[in-house]
Amino acid sequence: MYLQQARKDLIWKLDGLSEYQVRRPMVPTGTNLLGLVKHLASVEAGYFGETFGRPWPDPLPWSDPEAEPNSDMWATADESRDQLVALYRRVCEHSDRTIETLHLDSVGQVPWWQLAHREVTLSRILVHVISETNRHAGHADIVRELVDGAVGWRADDDSLPSIDLAWWQSYRDRVEASARSADAR
Secondary structure (H helix, E strand, C coil): CHHHHHHHHHHHCCCCCCHHHHHCCCCCCCCCHHHHHHHHHHHHHHHCCHHHCCCCCCCCHHHCCCCCCCHHHCCCCCCCHHHHHHHHHHHHHHHHHHHHHCCCCCEEECCCCCHHHCEEEHHHHHHHHHHHHHHHHHHHHHHHHHHHCCCCCECCECCCCCCCHHHHHHHHHHHHHHHHHHHHC
């Protein structure tokens, strides 16, 4: 349930945005919304695929050991939003089949982890991927707010008090003043 919700929330962050907006790097490290989707497709393909002897059937060139560093974190001009979202959904279906087929104590091997830590259970990988997906969904929350000001953690619940924009600006100004005051001490 937690994994499915985080996946859904991440994809929702793309709604209503242009191609540029979903690809726009909003921080110095280049984090962008569509790149987060692409990255998590790679994460799930590896952890719920290769780790448990159920490899993802299609090549993911950005996951190749010879690929440019961080090439899984952004979409090229030739990789459409529809293509990457569809890939993510297919990978998630593949992951779900692994989760449904295996027992939580089923053992797998994570080939890219240090040898002493490679042997894992499905339970451990579920926790790992839920954590990673939610972490990146949190990144998406912040990136989306930077892109167009939209906030909220779910389509049906923004989890924020119903307060007007003037209050939020005043609140932000107070937080800024407090930070500057603390720094001056």
